[in-house]
Amino acid sequence: MYTISHAARLTGVPAATLRVWERRYALVEPLRTDGGYRLYDERALQVVRAMSSLVAAGWAPRQAADHLLSEQPGRDTGGTDTTVALETMTGLRPAPGSAPGSGRGRSPAPVAAPAPTEVPDGDPLAALARGAAAMDPGAVSAAMVEAFAGGAFEDVVDTWLMPSLQVVGAWWREGRVDVAGEHVVSATVHRHLGAAMEACPRQPGGPLVVVGLARGSHHELGVLAFSVVLRRRGVRVVYLGTDLPAQDWVQVVRRHSPAAVVVGVPMRADVIAVRETAEALHALDAGFPVYVGGAAQEDVAHGTLPLGHTLRDAADLIELALATHGSTVPTR
Template identity: 30%
Template sequence: MDKSGSASPLYNIGVVTRVTGVPIATLHAWERRYGFPDAARSAGGHRLYSEKDIARLRWVKSQVDSGLTVSRAVIAARALEANGRLFLPNESEASQKSQSSRIAFPSLRESLLDALFHHNLPRADQLMGEMLAFYSPEDLTLEVIGPALNAIGEAWEQGHITIATEHLATNYLRHRLLMWMVTGLTPRSGDSIVLACAPGELHEGSLLMLGVLLRRKGWPVAYLGQNVPFHDLAKFIDDIHPSAVVLVAICEEPARALTDWPHWINQVGGHPIIGFGGRAFIVHPELQGMVPGVYLGTSISEGMTNLVSLLQRIEK
């Protein structure tokens, strides 16, 4: 595979247009006008982009798509980078095979899990870098991190890994998710969406993923995390008047506890949308009918679209 031994990860401009959606002529112009992303050159003068360059481009393009000027987006990217506040993949040794085709999600997921289960964090970093060069955080959240978190849980339940390994892997993935949740400014002002686990529920992985997706779409999110008692939740809702509240239960007990929410929350002002979901309602579908409010569906992306369409209907 690796013919010359010194394979630094460099992609030609054709790959980069396909992957980022930025036309070749525009890439030329950006480099001419802003010196961005200042790709390396081959012996014959052709541009060679690294994964870091691709990640930079993705970030700048996302800013431009949301209205920023190219020149300012480039300046912002440089400032954030100098500050260490913009996540960029490390330079890694990608083989030239990636030039022709994107790597498929399932194989990426497998490689990542393999690295984490063998406690090989540098390898995991490298894989994350490669993935970020080709896919958006949204895609990675849904297609790689979500399934990987599930697989980790299963591997532990079946005794394939110890709890220490489970902790390491779960924390690793959670850290990446959180990073994506925190970056960027909230473009929308207005009431937030409250995200909380059911009382007694300690699994917050899927709630976190929903948080990432909502944040990235520009919704203001108030993230409460695991095990939120109704009494306090009610007070909180009364305080900040959210547009929606999402309650998640993975285990059966917390899901049953959810049936009781109107007793606490119904009388608060503002009357937000109350939605719920989580694995408990897939394993025990009869619970769906027992909990008042809107059932958000069986997957995170489904929940996301349902929630967003409800919110948009209200806005009008």
């Protein structure tokens, strides 16, 4: 959580402007300390950055605010609270109408997955939420170790980790998990995914994929998990992490000459920065496809190619792209 002065430094928007946007447009609703001081979370900073970008591009503040509020998941757009929480933490979302484990090549046909609020407290899918509620990193870590010992990495991510994070989101919305508990889960999951990434053998040659997040985007669990899946399949991956400006993407691509680029779009507030990155990359005219993955991938367009909402299918698409490198670019 960030004070208003810290939020102003991180976003480049003056504190006075943050107060005006809050008062006039209800753009963000910062928490308040007992003393009345504002506290901003990461999601609020993302919205502020997007608002700043729109205003800088010539939008009227009211028009920009109305656009962002209408685009926020859960604000009369058909999104659910649990989907919002999952998108914020991971940048991934189960494909519409799919149940956990409903990836390609599975049988029999899956039955509908229970809503996160319907998962019993003792269910394995609630293990992360229990650890979050207790603010117990050890319990979260033990649940991760047990789950990933029981199946292929991408299957566990698609059928256990993503649904489990939905449960965390549901518990947070219900008040059973606070922000600190959510951070315990996020940090622990990040540590495990990072360790899995480092444990993968590095390939000395072959086509390379660059993966990361655009300027102002910080929710990296989805793209990090995807990078692990690619590396486990023997794909050479340069993982860039979070908050990379478009000009730095260009420098990386010039240095590494990738066969494909993947930019995460965890939230709709990230769309503008991802479009900026995509346009800068396309301007190089280097012939590589720019794929996008995450909850808001379909909103980007601008010559990007959506990867879908399961790691297995997205990785299959990238492998096909690498196999056909230099010929027709595969899409969903």
